Amino acid sequence: xxxxxxxxxxxxxxxxxxxxxxxxxxxxxxxxxxxxxxxxxxxxxxxxxxxxxxxxxxxxxxxxxxxxxxxxxxxxxxxxxxxxxxxxxxxxxxxxxxxxxxxxxxxxxxxxxxxxxxxxxxxxxxxxxxxxxxxxxxxxxxxxxxxxxxxxxxxxxxxxxxxxxxxxxxxxxxxxxxxxxxxxxxxxxxxxxxxxxxxxxxxxxxxxxxxxxxxxxxxxxxxxxxxxxxxxxxxxxxxxxxxxxxxxxxxxxxxxxxxxxxxxxxxxxxxxxxxxxxxxxxxxxxxxxxxxxxxxxxxxxxxxxxxxxxxxxxxxxxxxxxxxxxxxxxxxxxxxxxxxxxxxxxxxxxxxxxxxxxxxxxxxxxxxxxxxxxxxxxxxxxxxxxxxxxxxxxxxxxxxxxxxxxxxxxxxxxxxxxxxxxxxxxxxxxxxxxxxxxxxxxxxxxxxxxxxxxxxxxxxxxxxxxxxxxxxxxxxxxxxxxxxxxxxxxxxxxxxxxxxxxxxxxxxxxxxxxxxxxxxxxxxxxxxxxxxxxxxxxxxxxxxxxxxxxxxxxxxxxxxxxxxxxxxxxxxxxxxxxx
Amino acid sequence: xxxxxxxxxxxxxxxxxxxxxxxxxxxxxxxxxxxxxxxxxxxxxxxxxxxxxxxxxxxxxxxxxxxxxxxxxxxxxxxxxxxxxxxxxxxxxxxxxxxxxxx
Numbered sequence: 001x002x003x004x005x006x007x008x009x010x011x012x013x014x015x016x017x018x019x020x021x022x023x024x025x026x027x028x029x030x031x032x033x034x035x036x037x038x039x040x041x042x043x044x045x046x047x048x049x050x051x052x053x054x055x056x057x058x059x060x061x062x063x064x065x066x067x068x069x070x071x072x073x074x075x076x077x078x079x080x081x082x083x084x085x086x087x088x089x090x091x092x093x094x095x096x097x098x099x100x101x102x103x104x105x106x107x108x109x110x111x112x113x114x115x116x117x118x119x120x121x122x123x124x125x126x127x128x129x130x131x132x133x134x135x136x137x138x139x140x141x142x143x144x145x146x147x148x149x150x151x152x153x154x155x156x157x158x159x160x161x162x163x164x165x166x167x168x169x170x171x172x173x174x175x176x177x178x179x180x181x182x183x184x185x186x187x188x189x190x191x192x193x194x195x196x197x198x199x200x201x202x203x204x205x206x207x208x209x210x211x212x213x214x215x216x217x218x219x220x221x222x223x224x225x226x227x228x229x230x231x232x233x234x235x236x237x238x239x240x241x242x243x244x245x246x247x248x249x250x251x252x253x254x255x256x257x258x259x260x261x262x263x264x265x266x267x268x269x270x271x272x273x274x275x276x277x278x279x280x281x282x283x284x285x286x287x288x289x290x291x292x293x294x295x296x297x298x299x300x301x302x303x304x305x306x307x308x309x310x311x312x313x314x315x316x317x318x319x320x321x322x323x324x325x326x327x328x329x330x331x332x333x334x335x336x337x338x339x340x341x342x343x344x345x346x347x348x349x350x351x352x353x354x355x356x357x358x359x360x361x362x363x364x365x366x367x368x369x370x371x372x373x374x375x376x377x378x379x380x381x382x383x384x385x386x387x388x389x390x391x392x393x394x395x396x397x398x399x400x401x402x403x404x405x406x407x408x409x410x411x412x413x414x415x416x417x418x419x420x421x422x423x424x425x426x427x428x429x430x431x432x433x434x435x436x437x438x439x440x441x442x443x444x445x446x447x448x449x450x451x452x453x454x455x456x457x458x459x460x461x462x463x464x465x466x467x468x469x470x471x472x473x474x475x476x477x478x479x480x481x482x483x484x485x486x487x488x489x490x491x492x493x494x495x496x497x498x499x500x501x502x503x504x505x506x507x508x509x510x511x512x513x514x515x516x517x518x519x520x521x522x523x524x525x526x527x528x529x530x531x532x533x534x535x536x537x538x539x540x541x542x543x544x545x546x547x548x549x550x551x552x553x554x555x556x557x558x559x560x561x562x563x564x565x566x567x568x569x570x571x572x573x574x575x576x577x578x579x
Numbered sequence: 580x581x582x583x584x585x586x587x588x589x590x591x592x593x594x595x596x597x598x599x600x601x602x603x604x605x606x607x608x609x610x611x612x613x614x615x616x617x618x619x620x621x622x623x624x625x626x627x628x629x630x631x632x633x634x635x636x637x638x639x640x641x642x643x644x645x646x647x648x649x650x651x652x653x654x655x656x657x658x659x660x661x662x663x664x665x666x667x668x669x670x671x672x673x674x675x676x677x678x679x680x681x682x
Contacts, residue, residue, distance in 0.1 A: 143605060144605075144608060147605070147608055147609055147612050148612055148616055151658075152657075152658040153605075155604075155605065172658060326656070327652055327655075328649065328652035328653055328655075328656055331648070331649075332649055
């Protein structure tokens with residue numbers, strides 16, 4: 001750190017000392033200061049695992065009556081629990097780990113948060129300053145390791161600096177395009193005692209600079225002149241709280257609307273203008289409509305390769321309006337005809353009153369025709385013993401207040417296609433990094449952050465084993481998570497790709513040994529239901545979902561079921577296989 | 580890092596970036612990491628503190644590349660980078676140093 005961060009609190013303390021009634025200073029350790037700053041930040045739940053280098057902090061945390069600590073069983077689990085809290089609420093959440101392996105175990109969850117723009121504050125213990133660089137026990141260069149996967153990171157060199165760094169970490173995590181921030185605190189800094197006379201304001205999201213009004217005016221003209229426009233919503237719409245505005249824009253200007261994986265829930269899937277998810281596993285009608293559009297309005301979306309397919313062939317005849325809070329996303333993949341850097345909510349608020357209501361009868365009826373000719377195929381959706389049928393049966397037991405988390409793989413794509421998502425922040429999934437093992441701990445975090453909701457976690461037999469240890473955390477916390485395990489005895493998407501693109505040379509994707517997941521769950525202390533054994537699976541499912549607390553619901557799925565349609569990697573979106 | 584010969588390198592157009600940054604351990608890592616992860620070679624680097632030492636100035640000599648505008652935007656996003664200015668390759672800062680870099 002430079003010398004600057006310490007100046008503000010010192011100046012404030014001096015100012016306070018000069019006032020008529022100086023507030024009584026408290027002498028606190030760095031660890032106590034961090035706890036107090038987290039309390040002032042409004043943090044109610046943190047997830048982590050203690051270890052030597054972060055024990056002073058844990059000692060201070062034990063005295064807090066405002067913060068509940070959730071003891072994960074692996075730091076990656078703690079990171080994803082914090083992500084679950086942040087994704088469900090939109091507010092920065094905190095995870096904790098010790099130095100060395102504690103910190104390295106957090107990295108995957110931090111990288112995942114970076115790629116999906118999730119506000120996270122990771123606090124790690126570090127060996128004492130005097131031992132940094134000596135290959136001390138459990139020393140690793142946490143700062144260096146976290147540079148490319150954080151939005152920003154800090155190595156704190158004094159207790160006084162914490163007064164600046166902790167609020168700043170929350171401000172950075174929440175401002176602009178959200179993201180993870182790591183704060184590495186050496187043990188001696190945690191133990192260092194200083195007098196604190198005045199507390200800094202909690203770190204809050206700073207408003208984004210206003211968008212270019214002229215660009216907004218050009219966008220309005222382009223929308224008015226377009227004949228075949230499509231609205232393309234990304235995760236930024238959810239992050240910005242702009243879902244209602246986006247739906248209003250679609251309705252005003254008659255815009256058929258597609259969503260990325262991250263945006264699902266922004267527009268209710270059964271809205272007449274919704275074409276659902278685009279891209280690699282989008283419905284044929286969705287990708288075909290995109291192929292024909294003459295204007296693409298990208299809002300909080302980043303033209304990810306899973307959404308666009310071969311970029312040169314994506315919306316080949318379309319002009320592009322691109323609205324994003326991150327200026328580096330504009331022109332990164334596709335050059336926009338009008339690029340608008342700004343907060344999506346603010347831009348839509350400015351745009352909406354200027355957009356003339358328009359009813360595009362020809363285009364909407366053409367899209368309706370595409371939808372009728374090339375709908376999403378969901379074979380077996382009425383049979384609860386099939387993949388689509390199971391997802392549909394789960395949805396039938398729940399309302400829109402339920403939260404839906406997934407792991408990564410075939411089950412994730414089937415749920416993205418078939419679950420009737422209707423609420424922003426209803427849907428928690430690892431999009432950018434595609435991290436198997438995300439689902440269970442993220443669902444626990446969401447359940448802890450919003451205990452009134454039922455949280456369903458769809459997972460697979462590959463994914464669940466990557467953070468299975470957190471089942472005991474779910475049991476310990478009594479978290480209201482219902483884990484629906486779709487077991488196809490394989491790494492399903494790998495098996496699918498080997499079948500389709502590698503000459504059916506199936507290798508390392510079929511599991512030879514299979515744990516008894518019902519026994520495993522029961523062994524971890526949570527209820528388990530095997531739908532395979534249930535005479536009436538819908539009844540068993542409804543009972544399992546209705547009972548409070550954690551439950552594992554096991555269902556076998558045919559290994560040879562595929563996620564269709566599928567755009568082959570590197571191909572254009574209109575070159576779909578199946579579906 | 581780049582598989583270009585010295586002749587090819589000199590034939591490539593160059594650009595000079597001037598960065599105002601906070602001066603603390605780690606800022607250089609943040610900046611050069613953005614280049615290295617994209618296999619974008621930085622041909623020259625100069626850093627010195629300015630003023631009271633709270634800030635530094637980093638001069639980067641890089642090849643002109645279609646990715647350069649994106650690189651500049653990424654650099655601008657770094658919390659410790661206060662300003663980025665782009666100059667032509669003929670900027671004096673590296674030319675004056677050439678006498679220290681004769682083979």
